[in-house]
Amino acid sequence: MRRVLPGLVALVAGAIILLDFFLENPLLDALGASLLEGAVILGACALLLGLINLLLVHERRIRRRERGWAMSVAILLASVASLVVGLVAWQTPTFDWFYRYLLFPLEASAGALLAFAIAEAALHAWRFGRLEGLLLAGAGLVVLLGSLPVGGWLERLGSVRDWLVAVPVLAAVRGLLLGVALGVVATGLRVLLWIDRPYE
Amino acid sequence: MGLVAQLLQSTYVSTEGAWGLAVLGLFALLFITLTMRAMASGPFATRPLAAAERIRSAFARATETGEEVQVALGSGRLGTAATPDTLAGLYLVSYLARRAALAEVPVRVRVGEATALAGALAALQHGAVATGYPEAFDPGQAEFIAPLPFAYALGVAEAMRRSPPVANAMVGCSGAEALLPIMVGVEEGVQQVGGTSDPAALPFYLGTVEAPLLGEEVYALGAALGEGEHTGSLATQDVFRALIACGILASVILTLLRRFA
Numbered sequence: 001m002r003r004v005l006p007g008l009v010a011l012v013a014g015a016i017i018l019l020d021f022f023l024e025n026p027l028l029d030a031l032g033a034s035l036l037e038g039a040v041i042l043g044a045c046a047l048l049l050g051l052i053n054l055l056l057v058h059e060r061r062i063r064r065r066e067r068g069w070a071m072s073v074a075i076l077l078a079s080v081a082s083l084v085v086g087l088v089a090w091q092t093p094t095f096d097w098f099y100r101y102l103l104f105p106l107e108a109s110a111g112a113l114l115a116f117a118i119a120e121a122a123l124h125a126w127r128f129g130r131l132e133g134l135l136l137a138g139a140g141l142v143v144l145l146g147s148l149p150v151g152g153w154l155e156r157l158g159s160v161r162d163w164l165v166a167v168p169v170l171a172a173v174r175g176l177l178l179g180v181a182l183g184v185v186a187t188g189l190r191v192l193l194w195i196d197r198p199y200e
Numbered sequence: 201m202g203l204v205a206q207l208l209q210s211t212y213v214s215t216e217g218a219w220g221l222a223v224l225g226l227f228a229l230l231f232i233t234l235t236m237r238a239m240a241s242g243p244f245a246t247r248p249l250a251a252a253e254r255i256r257s258a259f260a261r262a263t264e265t266g267e268e269v270q271v272a273l274g275s276g277r278l279g280t281a282a283t284p285d286t287l288a289g290l291y292l293v294s295y296l297a298r299r300a301a302l303a304e305v306p307v308r309v310r311v312g313e314a315t316a317l318a319g320a321l322a323a324l325q326h327g328a329v330a331t332g333y334p335e336a337f338d339p340g341q342a343e344f345i346a347p348l349p350f351a352y353a354l355g356v357a358e359a360m361r362r363s364p365p366v367a368n369a370m371v372g373c374s375g376a377e378a379l380l381p382i383m384v385g386v387e388e389g390v391q392q393v394g395g396t397s398d399p400a401a402l403p404f405y406l407g408t409v410e411a412p413l414l415g416e417e418v419y420a421l422g423a424a425l426g427e428g429e430h431t432g433s434l435a436t437q438d439v440f441r442a443l444i445a446c447g448i449l450a451s452v453i454l455t456l457l458r459r460f461a
Binding site for chain 2: 047117118137196
């Protein structure tokens with residue numbers, strides 16, 4: 001029963017959401033909306049599990065003095081601080097400040113590191129002479145240079161960039177997306193029909 | 201009966217909805233038929249997937265050395281559009297967990313989303329219980345890194361630098377940020393597989409990961425790792441892909457004929 005019930009719940013909920021997507025019926029609409037709401041609430045509950053896991057994993061790392069344990073102290077302090085700010089200063093300017101001037105700039109700084117990683121990846125592809133990597137680096141360079149707002153010979157690269165994006169890139173992306181769409185439908189059916197239970 | 205009739209009376213189906221349902225019904229019918237056939241008379245032949253071979257060889261190496269195997273599931277949430285990719289990653293966790301308990305290979309799963317963490321913990325526990333070694337399950341095997349994509353990617357990269365695993369599988373829902381841990385893996389000489397169904401993030405896997413999973417290949421990993429019934433869904437996808445290709449070809453020919461007529 002412990003194994004059958006989750007599968008049955010998944011099957012019924014999935015079938016209702018699917019039918020609600022294709023059909024217009026007030027009862028299906030209401031059922032679909034409440035199921036989606038329930039999924040959001042479950043997701044929020046799972047966040048608590050995430051927090052407990054974070055605390056346990058880093059507490060263990062500190063206790064065992066594993067390599068980089070000082071970083072775990074910083075992570076624990078930061079997560080507790082976030083929790084306190086969220087609980088105490090909910091919907092106040094402090095909460096807003098915390099997100100706007102601390103969390104988002106940190107995330108943006110991490111995003112900025114990506115430029116260096118891309119350059120390193122291009123260099124890696126170049127060094128190892130992989131054809132796909134070289135083509136990718138070459139096409140990326142043409143697209144980047146062709147997008148620069150400068151005149152001269154670089155301006156001519158603009159038309160090459162337009163052709164690259166409109167013809168080979170679009171053709172490849174469409175082919176990929178068709179395959180992905182079929183794969184998504186098949187995965188959904190596998191889970192709905194209980195053929196596949198990847199969480200087991 | 202009255203309730204069903206009342207339900208049907210108040211139901212409206214648009215033309216697009218009817219077409220969608222019909223195509224989905226056809227797909228489901230073929231899917232069930234081919235999956236049942238695969239279950240009854242053996243799996244269909246599939247082309248080998250380089251990533252699956254790499255995973256097997258990396259696991260064999262981990263069995264010998266006792267080093268850690270890492271699965272990075274990304275920041276995809278179960279219950280959203282990211283579900284199929286996250287499920288593909290969870291399938292890999294399940295595959296490794298079933299073997300790791302026997303071979304005493306430490307499997308580390310790093311997630312950026314709490315629902316995926318729940319799935320990973322369930323897969324790891326089930327793997328340990330199914331092989332008869334429930335004590336092999338350690339809740340610390342699955343780590344929740346951070347809910348923001350770049351913070352997650354940096355967390356995984358830092359963990360890989362601190363203690364490099366023997367192999368890293370980036371299967372799940374990741375965007376461009378996946379390149380940060382991948383490049384750390386490249387620097388540390390980690391054997392890496394990974395891929396995504398997002399065409400915008402795909403270039404970051406090409407040229408950096410030894411065996412990239414391109415687009416739909418992410419969903420074919422189960423079949424490539426030896427799940428026979430998964431080949432039924434692959435065969436269904438192939439039939440529909442052929443039908444779509446024929447449709448595109450026919451429409452191109454008809455358009456050309458109309459233009460020249």
